[in-house]
Amino acid sequence: MDPHCTEECRRYEQDGFSIARVIAEHKGRYSILLGDNTITAEITGKMMFAAETRKDYPAVGDWVAVQLYDENSPAIIQNVLPRKTILSRKTSGREVEEQIIATNMDIVFIVQGLDKNYNLRRLERFLVVATQSGAEPVILLSKIDLLSNDELNERLEEVKTISKDATTIAYSAKTLVHLQEIKNLITKDSTICFIGSSGAGKSTLINRLIGREKIHTQEVREEDSRGKHTTTHRELIPLATGGCVIDTPGLREIGLWNVGGSVDEAFSDITELALQCKFTDCTHAHEPGCAVQSAIEEGMLEAGRYESFLKLKREADYIASKSDITKQQERKAREKKMGKNIKVILKMKNKK
Ligand SMILES: Nc1nc2c(ncn2[C@@H]2O[C@H](COP(=O)(O)OP(=O)(O)OP(=O)(O)O)[C@@H](O)[C@H]2O)c(=O)[nH]1
Ligand SMILES: [Mg+2]
Ligand SMILES: [Zn+2]
Structure with missing residues (x-):
């Protein structure tokens, strides 16, 4: 319980x-x-x-x-019952609506393959969403059996620039290397949700944790390592060793849902730099004495990361404004419905 x-x-x-x-x-x-x-x-x-x-x-x-x-x-x-943590995304498609992926998890495992699935910008995005959930984000890099040691170290260095405080484990579900470290994170009463794009290896890893091939998995496309959307529904699976895991269908891109301060939190390197800009209202675009621009020039901050930060900030602002509008519309619809109900009741009373 x-x-x-x-x-x-x-x-x-x-x-x-x-x-x-x-x-x-x-x-x-x-x-x-x-x-x-x-x-x-x-x-x-x-x-x-x-x-x-x-x-x-x-x-x-x-x-x-x-x-x-x-x-x-x-x-x-x-x-x-009240939810301890909530992992949400914006539903895919035009409408601005929240979709709950899972609730009450203690940890979110962000799984990314080190084959052609690897994408630092996508990892940043998943990290924002996982941070917002209130659970602890952990980055799991799968398929290290496909890389040389040098390649792996290079990737790990890159991931370190975006991972912040998140634990990162690179493993192989094939050779089982570093699998024990992952198992150690799943304590008796904990719930772990797995997210990541299709083909990343979420279900394969869950099968290894269970100790048998319970969930169907499928090969990825060779040319771009894309998965075939094998898992089609979310499912919570209790482990014999205690703890529960939640498998989810792969998401190519995860849309932000009211993420509040989580973008700033996941990009604290940039928000901390911004504090050192000469002007407090610096837009980091053209102002003199901009600490963000000089960090990019000096190679301390990757331009791609800064662009990613701006993009996610814009998206978060857009969702926040849109969901406010949606809330207003919903309230109006509710009031209208209640008004109608009251009219019906009054009519019935008058008839008596
Ligand atoms: N070489 C290697 N292959 C792996 C590893 N982990 C997973 N795979 C393979 O990657 C493919 C996709 O794995 P799945 O577990 O189905 O991926 P998924 O993330 O569940 O994908 P969806 O259900 O579509 O979201 C399978 O062919 C797995 O055997 C690994 O560590 N090394
Ligand atoms: Mg799967
Ligand atoms: Zn600046």
Whole structure:
């Protein structure tokens, strides 16, 4: 049981509910884990009616209070318990909407292949998203068996320039080198979510942790190391050694969702430099005495990293402004709906 929710859990249990964990979702139906049993569950009509956004629905990793019925009926999810951490992204496509990837994880493993999948700029982006979740980000570089020692050291040096405080482990799921270090991070009660692009090796690593080929994996395309989007749904899997892992489908690019200060946090090298600029409102574009520009000129800061920082900042600002507008629109729609309901009630009263 997650210690985070004990008090609230106890209250629910006193009222006759059971506490379970959401391990998968299939078109509005949920698989939940209760002790060692996996059961099917649905949400109450009330919960569905009250839900305003996707965030109000149960997500993989959630602890939920459920009402159990007989064996042939689905359990009914009464409520989602408060989430300790939330890993979110903007849904792909035009609409500005949040999609929860997973909740209540302690660590986010960002998996990236050291084949042609390797991309420092994408790693920076994943790092921002993982930082925002509230869980600890860890960078896992897979497929070191494909590299020479020199190549590996070069990559590790590069990753060091962007990893900040995040632990980085380079490993091979083929030769099993450095796998133990990864296992050591998964403590008994912890939940770990795996993210990364398709073909990075997320499911392969989870199979190694489980000790058998439970999840289907597939070769990557040779010319660009792209995966074939083998994993198609999120799933929480408890490990026999304790702890849980959450496998997710590969994402080519992960859209930022209301990341607040996480861009600045993930790019603290740049925000710290900016403090030394001559002008406090320096845009780091053309001003004299700009510490950011001189760091780039002196080779202390990579221009690509600075561009990446600007791009992510712009994206974060855009999402923040758009989601404010969306919230306003939702509030208006809600007020309209409530207004209608009140009118109906008044009509009914007048008829009496
Ligand atoms: N050489 C080598 N191949 C690896 C390693 N890890 C994974 N692979 C291979 O990479 C390919 C893709 O691995 P998957 O585990 O399916 O990748 P995934 O990240 O789960 O991909 P999606 O499910 O599509 O998101 C498979 O052919 C694996 O055998 C590794 O450490 N070394
Ligand atoms: Mg997979
Ligand atoms: Zn400046």
